[in-house]
Amino acid sequence: xxxxxxxxxxxxxxxxxxxxxxxxxxxxxxxxxxxxxxxxxxxxxxxxxxxxxxxxxxxxxxxxxxxxxxxxxxxxxxxxxxxxxxxxxxxxxxxxxxxxxxxxxxxxxxxxxxxxxxxxxxxxxxxxxxxxxxxxxxxxxxxxxxxxxxxxxxxxxxxxxxxxxxxxxxxxxxxxxxxxxxxxxxxxxxxxxxxxxxxxxxxxxxxxxxxxxxxxxxxxxxxxxxxxxxxxxxxxxxxxxxxxxxxxxxxxxxxxxxxxxxxxxxxxxxxxxxxxxxxxxxxxxxxxxxxxxxxxxxxxxxxxxxxxxxxxxxxxxxxxxxxxxxxxxxxxxxxxxxxxxxxxxxxxxxxxxxxxxxxxxxxxxxxxxxxxxxxx
Amino acid sequence: xxxxxxxxxxxxxxxxxxxxxxxxxxxxxxxxxxxxxxxxxxxxxxxxxxxxxxxxxxxxxxxxxxxxxxxxxxxxxxxxxxxxxxxxxxxxxxxxxxxxxxxxxxxxxxxxxxxxxxxxxxxxxxxxxxxxxxxxxxxxxxxxxxxxxxxxxxxxxxxxxxxxxxxxxxxxxxxxxxxxxxxxxxxxxxxxxxxxxxxxxxxxxxxxxxxxxxxxxxxxxxxxxxxxxxxxxxxxxxxxxxxxxxxxxxxxxxxxxxxxxxxxxxxxxxxxxxxxxxxxxxxxxxxxxxxxxxxxxxxxxxxxxxxxxxxxxxxxxxxxxxxxxxxxxxxxxxxxxxxxxxxxxxxxxxxxxxxxxxxxxxxxxxxxxxxxxxxxxxxx
Numbered sequence: 141x142x143x144x145x146x147x148x149x150x151x152x153x154x155x156x157x158x159x160x161x162x163x164x165x166x167x168x169x170x171x172x173x174x175x176x177x178x179x180x181x182x183x184x185x186x187x188x189x190x191x192x193x194x195x196x197x198x199x200x201x202x203x204x205x206x207x208x209x210x211x212x213x214x215x216x217x218x219x220x221x222x223x224x225x226x227x228x229x230x231x232x233x234x235x236x237x238x239x240x241x242x243x244x245x246x247x248x249x250x251x252x253x254x255x256x257x258x259x260x261x262x263x264x265x266x267x268x269x270x271x272x273x274x275x276x277x278x279x280x281x282x283x284x285x286x287x288x289x290x291x292x293x294x295x296x297x298x299x300x301x302x303x304x305x306x307x308x309x310x311x312x313x314x315x316x317x318x319x320x321x322x323x324x325x326x327x328x329x330x331x332x333x334x335x336x337x338x339x340x341x342x343x344x345x346x347x348x349x350x351x352x353x354x355x356x357x358x359x360x361x362x363x364x365x366x367x368x369x370x371x372x373x374x375x376x377x378x379x380x381x382x383x384x385x386x387x388x389x390x391x392x393x394x395x396x397x398x399x400x401x402x403x404x405x406x407x408x409x410x411x412x413x414x415x416x417x418x419x420x421x422x423x424x425x426x427x428x429x430x431x432x433x434x435x436x437x438x439x440x441x442x443x444x445x446x447x448x449x450x451x452x453x454x455x456x457x458x459x460x461x462x463x464x465x466x467x468x469x470x471x472x473x474x475x476x477x478x479x480x481x482x483x484x485x486x487x488x489x490x491x492x493x494x495x496x497x498x499x500x501x502x503x504x505x506x507x508x509x510x511x512x513x514x515x516x
Numbered sequence: 517x518x519x520x521x522x523x524x525x526x527x528x529x530x531x532x533x534x535x536x537x538x539x540x541x542x543x544x545x546x547x548x549x550x551x552x553x554x555x556x557x558x559x560x561x562x563x564x565x566x567x568x569x570x571x572x573x574x575x576x577x578x579x580x581x582x583x584x585x586x587x588x589x590x591x592x593x594x595x596x597x598x599x600x601x602x603x604x605x606x607x608x609x610x611x612x613x614x615x616x617x618x619x620x621x622x623x624x625x626x627x628x629x630x631x632x633x634x635x636x637x638x639x640x641x642x643x644x645x646x647x648x649x650x651x652x653x654x655x656x657x658x659x660x661x662x663x664x665x666x667x668x669x670x671x672x673x674x675x676x677x678x679x680x681x682x683x684x685x686x687x688x689x690x691x692x693x694x695x696x697x698x699x700x701x702x703x704x705x706x707x708x709x710x711x712x713x714x715x716x717x718x719x720x721x722x723x724x725x726x727x728x729x730x731x732x733x734x735x736x737x738x739x740x741x742x743x744x745x746x747x748x749x750x751x752x753x754x755x756x757x758x759x760x761x762x763x764x765x766x767x768x769x770x771x772x773x774x775x776x777x778x779x780x781x782x783x784x785x786x787x788x789x790x791x792x793x794x795x796x797x798x799x800x801x802x803x804x805x806x807x808x809x810x811x812x813x814x815x816x817x818x819x820x821x822x823x824x825x826x827x828x829x830x831x832x833x834x835x836x837x838x839x840x841x842x843x844x845x846x847x848x849x850x851x852x853x854x855x856x857x858x859x860x861x862x863x864x865x866x867x868x869x870x871x872x873x874x875x876x877x878x879x880x881x882x883x884x885x886x887x888x889x890x891x892x893x894x895x896x
Contacts, residue, residue: 180689181661229687284605285557310686311605313556313715314757339689342718342760381690381849384718384760384783391787391859395796395889407763414790415771466748470757477763481770 143207144302144333145169145192150201151357152187161187162198163357169335174328176344176365177337179354180379185337186229188354189304192335194220222251225300229307231284231291240282240290241266241275247298258297265293268323268454270316285312292320302333309340315469321347322453329492345383346406346473353378366403385410402506408476412509420512421479427491427515433459437488440516444486450475452497453490460488476500479511519583520547520709521568521600521678526577528567537563538574539733545678545711550704552720552741553713555730556755561713562605564730565680569600598627601676605683607663616642616658616666617651623674634673641669644699644831661692668699679703680711685719694848697723702831705871721745721759722781729754742779761786778886784855784879788888799858800892801880805870806836812867813840819896821865827854829876830869837867851876855883858891 145168152162161184169175179185190196191203194210194217203210205220225247228234237243241262248258266272269289279287288311295303305324309317321343324334338344344351345365353361353368355378361368369375369382385404392414393400404410411417424444428436433456441449449464450471451457457468465488467474475485489497494515504511522545528538537560545551545568555561566572567579570586570593578585581599586592601623604610613619620641624634642648645665655663664687671679681700685693700723704710714720720727720741727744729737731754737744745751745762758766761780768790769776780786788794802824804815810832816822827850828837837844846853850866857864858880868876880891 180691182659283558307687311557311683311715313755314717315752315755316557317715318757339687339693340716341690376846379689379691381694387783387856388764388787388790391784391856392791394860395788395791396793407760407767410764411767411771415768415773417771468752477767481767 142171143168144171144205146204146207147188147191148202148204150191150198150203152191152196152198161357162191164201165354165358167352167359167362169333170350171333172328172331173333174324174347174349175333175335176348176351177335177354178341178344178351178378178380179337183354183379184357185354186306187357189226189306189335189337192302192304193224193226222298223301224304225295225298225302226304227292227295227306227308229310231287234291234294235279235287238278238280239275240271240277240279243279243290244293244297247294251298261297261299262293265296266290267458268296269293270319270454285316288312289316292323296323296327300332303327303335305334305336305338307338308336309338309343317343318469319454325496326453326490326492329495341381341383342385345385353380355379366401389413402503404507405503406473408473408480408500409503409507411477412480412504413507415480417480417482417509419482420510421481421483421485422512422514423475423479423484424486425494425497425513425515426486426488427494427497428456428459428488429491430455430459433488434463436516437463440486448475448478448483448485449488450485451488453493455490456488472497472500476504476511479513480504480509518547519544520581521545522580523564523567523574524578524580526564526567526574526579528563528572528574536733538567538577541567541577541730541734543728543735543738545709545728546726547709548704548707549709549725550700550723551709551711551726551728552724553711553728553730554715554717554720554754554756559730559755560733561730562682565602565682565711565713568680569602570596571602598623598674599676600678600680601671601674602680603668603671603682603684605686607660607667610667610670611655611663614654614656615651616647616653616655619655619666620669620673623670627674637673637675638669641672642666643835644672644702645669646695661688664688664696665692668696672699672703676708678709678711680713682713683715684712685714685716691848693719698829698848701872701875702869705830705869705875717757717759718761721762729756731755765789778882780882782852782879782882784852784859785882785888787859788883789886791888794887794889796889797861798883798889798891799861800863800894801854801858801877802863802865802894802896803873803877804833804865804867804896805873806833806867807870808832808835809839810836811840812836812842815896816842816865821896824863824865825854825857826865826867827851828867830872832869832871833867834869842867852879855879855891859889 147167150165151160236246244262308320351365369386404413448466450467452471475487478485501511523541523543526538526541529536612622620638647665684696727741825845827846828844829850854864854866883889
């Protein structure tokens, strides 16, 4: 993998301030990686994001974008920002227009896209966040969670190469949070580099490959999450917590004299590791596009009536709204957990997620559970 | 227990042509119980809260406090708002004054309390939220998390019988989130009825006695959490997910590793229930019940506990530990951190507010009572 961003000895102080909010920070973000940016409030996460988008120019050190130092000129910044989309923690800070669809169109129109292309992107983005029925609504009539989804749609419509999400799930209900994580995963599979900052350590532990821990304006740790969480004193000093999966795994393994690795990160991996599962239930994996999903559903379910069904991904969820689906959200983990229990299921997913499904099966195999899976 | 607060068949819409946000809402809140209110975005949680403290009047139906229907006369409304306080999700919605101390004093002053009573309440409330050093600071200069604490102090200063916390941990880092949960527990222990709305299924599952689930302007479930989570179809309809501990416990039980009950609610409980070796030596949990004027350092010295990891939990314990500058390893999430030390085979010391003792040792008791292990609890 090649680097997309690199910070070299970067320090930043707010004008008129005395404290270095970023204090000699060194960080490399690899292209196409799944990144968690973690730290206590005030550690410097948001400042880092503004530095990566060129809003803040550090007083010391250099920020490299694709190997070249960021140029703080009008053209340089426009180039940078056409690649990077940011979803701010507070959606009200990035709402520009009064109507939902106008607001989502704001970015693409600013990129100089024509009306037709913009309209297509807006429609797709609104559907991905389940806000299509609200397209013509004034933003001020929406709830906080709904405004958050509009802000996410606005970022999606930019088709960015790098997506920075600052607390994307704060204030969203659990299902909406799952949808956001599905979207983040989809962006990752499309080749987008995704950076997520969040206080929801349990959600992010399931998803991220790399955790970058910020403490007092410096990078305290950068690498797989377990390397950081294995050092409880540092975790505590950084004002963070360890994910519940990590804690439970560590305690059980210590008590039973087992190796903590491989580390379970979600429910199916945890139950596979500790439940002594016998025969795997079968998961029929059906990758589909929006257009052919209903037909595939009918064909597959013809012989499988009564088997538990789940959907993963916004296209398939949308296409199968009027079908009988048992698990609408978090279906991948739920179906694999079912398989651990010996229960069969059919998992319909947006075709793009095929590598994610395979990755899940591989992780279970590493734990010693050979999942019975058929890909259609 | 007695019903403290009740919405009886409430119907409400924000404008006459608009949708009914409350559509036959019936909900009862029991006195002294920890009640979690859950539901998807737009289910009507915030609207319900504003109706429960008389900020809004229902179009139909009634609200009862201690069995008496609200009349919406000015005097009644003022009384109701001092009995039932809301901590709103966004602190900026409830900041009234330019300086911290003025803002916290605002509510008590409105209650026409004597000056020195207002002063005591401001002092104690700011201490409870860890903002006593910011008394004279302009609100404008505070971060989001700090503002959230100040608004919480403002609510505490009202000494209400019911506190409604709307997403109290949203946007807070884990440390602050635990501080808020500790304050919620403190309020509960001192007799306040606490209602909490949160989207964090894991957090509410570890906290709540009672669950109320809202859907489509109605209350679709009222009772203990487990029967609700056992009905996956309803969970999904309500826009929720299963708590991790609930799901993993259930799956392991289905696989024959352990039984479904007792239901673990916290990580340490789940870990001990799952581990097969129940005879491993666990550490001792030394508990110091500390009043405000307890000399914590003297106790630590007398019982030779100096070398152990120490956690603190609850207001009086914090005051005592601070007065003696006692070194504390776990300033937040004390009970769970100390219990985890014991799981690790190491002894630990928990300095705790006497009224919060039961909660402080609840995980250790769960483990002991069900034979999942033995953590000796030594009350010093």
